[in-house]
Amino acid sequence: MTDVDANRLTDLVLAALERTVLVLADPVDEPPTEPAAFAARTRFEGFTEGEVLLCCDAGFACEAAAGLLGSEPDEVDADVEGRQILDELANIVGGSVITALGGDHHPYRQHLPERIDVDAAAPTPGDVTTTLRSEDGWMTVTWRALDAGRAAA
């Protein structure tokens, strides 16, 4: 199993954003000032158990949804398409992290994405995390290894 550090995680997320939702973003060090609007996670199990958590503001969600649908951000309903795109990004980024961890013959099983409270997506010590800023907002992505007890919670 290989490791996924913050730089690798950033690369995986940037690739997913550029290819799937046509959003260009840059990693930033400072915490975002706009309030978080949505969060989602996908869990997986295999060599290790883990989860990938995504959290973003409404501006980013609308920009990403619009990019996927080929429309303008102000034509997108943040609570509908904006919410849905974060679920799908959790699915896609989770899949990318799993492949990076385990390669093409990995034994991981990925769970379906779940919507979670934004507070539950906050990084904790030991997590690998990256924050990206796009034209209209921000998104934080965290990958967290779970022990068996936490995974079952």
Added chain:
Amino acid sequence: MHPNILIVDDSPILRSCIRKVARVAGFTDDHIFEASNGEEALEVLGMVKTDLVLLDINMPVMDGETFAGEVRKRPDIAGIDIVVVSTEANEDRLDRLRDLGVLEVLHKPFEPEDLVRIMARITGNAKEKAA
């Protein structure tokens, strides 16, 4: 006769996206059908003569691998072309799907142009078969 296409994905926004790509590939809305899991997709296949299924793998109720297995068991629909569009990258699982006759695997994140190319090629073959 214009071929029919079935999009099977539990993500509504992904289905919308693929529908838009299908329009670019020349499909009109009355030839594009949707299902949110394998079970719904089997119901659609029972009602609509379908030429191509674009199939996600990780879905609730019935996943894509189970769906593909069910399709191959049913003589009336066993010959339908299936293309997987999924985050799934486990080659062992993808090999099982290829053994079930899946023609191509398109990994998410994908370039819309790649999907257009696949749809055009496969449905072009369907048109030739129907002619």
